[in-house]
Amino acid sequence: MNQNWKNDPRVTNMSLEKLNYLTELADKVQNTPKNQLLSVFMALNMDANKSDMRFSDQETDLLVSILTADMNEGEKKKLDTLRLLSKKLSRGSK
Numbered sequence: 001m002n003q004n005w006k007n008d009p010r011v012t013n014m015s016l017e018k019l020n021y022l023t024e025l026a027d028k029v030q031n032t033p034k035n036q037l038l039s040v041f042m043a044l045n046m047d048a049n050k051s052d053m054r055f056s057d058q059e060t061d062l063l064v065s066i067l068t069a070d071m072n073e074g075e076k077k078k079l080d081t082l083r084l085l086s087k088k089l090s091r092g093s094k
Contacts, residue, residue: 005069010062018059021048026066034071038078 005011005026011019025044032040048055055063064083068076 005062005066008062010058014059017053018055021053022063022066025063029066029069034075037071037075038082041079042082 003026005022011022014022021044025041028040028044029037060083064079068079071079
């Protein structure tokens with residue numbers, strides 16, 4: 001997997017906890033078959049929520065760019081759909 005995300009300027013202002021999370025995410029994505037990536041992403045997202053870790057829109061964009069780096073367009077579209085659904089659900093629960 002491409003490790004260029006580590007040089008992304010968006011990571012310079014992130015906490016160590018979030019950087020560790022991103023590293024864990026990148027490692028899991030690298031070692032997960034493509035057809036299981038969405039479930040890995042969802043599990044990591046649930047873990048982040050349990051630990052009260054919140055990401056800004058920019059940080060979320062970076063997470064998605066890491067996750068989708070090696071995905072085809074169909075897989076990226078599925079993930080975008082899940083993101084939109086997740087945003088709608090989180091707005092409805094507030």
